[in-house]
Amino acid sequence: MLTVLRTTWPLLLGVMLFMVGNGMQGTLLGIRGGLEGFSTYQMSMVMSGYFLGFLFGSQMTPIMIRRVGHVRVFAALGSMISAVLILYAAMPHWLVWAALRVVIGFSFSGVYITAESWLNASSTNETRGQALSAYMIVQMIGIIAAQLLMNTADPEGYLLFVIPSVLVSVAFTPILLSVAPAPPFAQVKRLSLRKLFEVSPLGVVGMFLMGGTFSALFGMASVWGMRAGLSVPEISVFVGAIYVGGLVAQYPIGWASDRMDRRKIICVISAVGTVAMLLAVIFSPGFAVLSVLAAVAGGVANPLYSLLIAYTNDYLDQNDMAAASGGLLFINGVGAMMGPPITGWLMVRIGSGGYFLFLVIMFGGIAGYALYRMLRHPNRIGQYPGAYAVISPAASALAVDKALKAAEGANEDDARA
Incomplete structure (x- = not known):
């Protein structure tokens, strides 16, 4: 290093x-x-x-x-x-x-x-x-x-x-x-959306929903904070908690994802995010609890992004990974454009709780679809899934491709050792 x-x-x-x-x-x-x-x-x-x-x-x-x-x-x-x-x-x-x-x-x-x-x-x-x-x-x-x-x-x-x-x-x-x-x-060229969906329906649907999740979670956090009456220091703590949660949770979830069915992990942590955001909607907790829930949301969202890319690449040849990553990031970007407007509409209709309600819908959608895919194809996952790499939502397809290949190389080295 x-x-x-x-x-x-x-x-x-x-x-x-x-x-x-x-x-x-x-x-x-x-x-x-x-x-x-x-x-x-x-x-x-x-x-x-x-x-x-x-x-x-x-x-x-x-x-x-x-x-x-x-x-x-x-x-x-x-x-x-x-x-x-x-x-x-x-x-x-x-x-x-x-x-x-x-x-x-x-x-x-x-x-x-x-x-x-x-x-x-x-x-x-x-x-x-x-x-x-x-x-x-x-x-x-x-x-x-x-x-x-x-x-x-x-x-x-x-x-x-x-x-x-x-x-x-x-x-x-x-x-x-x-x-x-x-x-x-x-x-980096992209695979067609139809080909991507045939390879991994969960990857495509999940990345679209993750786009909406990220743009709402990060893009609308300070807008929600002002509507909720938070001070500037409280808003900065709330936003910071989202990122700290994402940073802390990446590695333990990544470690687990290389050792078990990734769909189960996607389903479970999405359900955790759904429950956490539902608590914020139902109980309107105080700022300290909201900050903890923000860290949970970040700790779910960031690993989910990496998990969905790694899961899709489990079913691709290495030569197709870069093209698939480009397509997945495009789908994620399309989903991201709809996050803030829908969140804003919900906040206008039902109040500041609309911010968390949108996240309930997004996390719940990913959890539900992952469960559906597991029930429909219980043995789809390979015995030796590809490597998980820590990936930022801001990373380009080039960085995603190189991160995945570097992680694959590290896994191979560990296996030989």
Whole structure:
């Protein structure tokens, strides 16, 4: 790991600063939107814009990289992110914010794809798994640190918009001044949706529902917090708890998934998420309990994402994994666009509890469909399932493919040992 950090620290530092900026803007907009008097549904449309842009960026960035190269794409999109973060404060109108969220989602998608290409090129076969693990860890550290920075200034002012803009601008420095050359870019093709569904119905349905889950859970958390009357420190703790729960739960669930039927784990942890969110709907608990339930939701959602990708790849040849990952991430992105609007509509109709009700429906849908698939095909799972890899929802198909292959290699090494 020390070798990995020594060779990739400029990239990892830059990515962490980008994630601080991204984590701050997501939480800050929900808070500032409430202060500006934007309605819940208007803010849901603002939050949905990010996922529309992210999906569009995942399709366009490979074309841009092939035309003008990694460095220009990285610098241009990073500059766009920095500018948008300032424009939020200068142009406080929900329609403008929605448009800016599309732009910043597009830009962050491109930045992630470019950074992951660099990381992959700078790693050897022996260090790629460690490098990708470090990449996922610094992403989570950046987002959690962003919630702490939310308490450094008044959200009604400009400073909280300036801080992430400056951090994003500074993030260029270690990456663009590093000696690592720009890597060649290999585009990842997708399997057709019909082929993906034939290979793994649970993978396709689960990833679509997970898209809605992630976009609602993370994108609407601060909007819910403002509607529920939480203070800024309480909102930052609530959002931070989601990410901490996801970070802590990934590894034990991943360990278990390599040793038993993944459908059972998907069903069980989805049911846990369903029950936890149902408790929030029925009992309207206090803030301390809500924070614990938020950690449970994050601890279910993040591993579920990795589990569904690993489960789908259990039934594919290794040469098809990258194409399948690209298709699954596209399906996830389509699902993500519907999460905030539906959550916003539920919050308007039934109050702040609509936030948790939507998560009940999403987690419950995954649990129910996984149970249905087990009952219909009780012996579908192979005796030796493929490897589980810790994967971030922000990861591109390239990173997913490399993470899975690195995990497969580690499993083979363990088996030989």
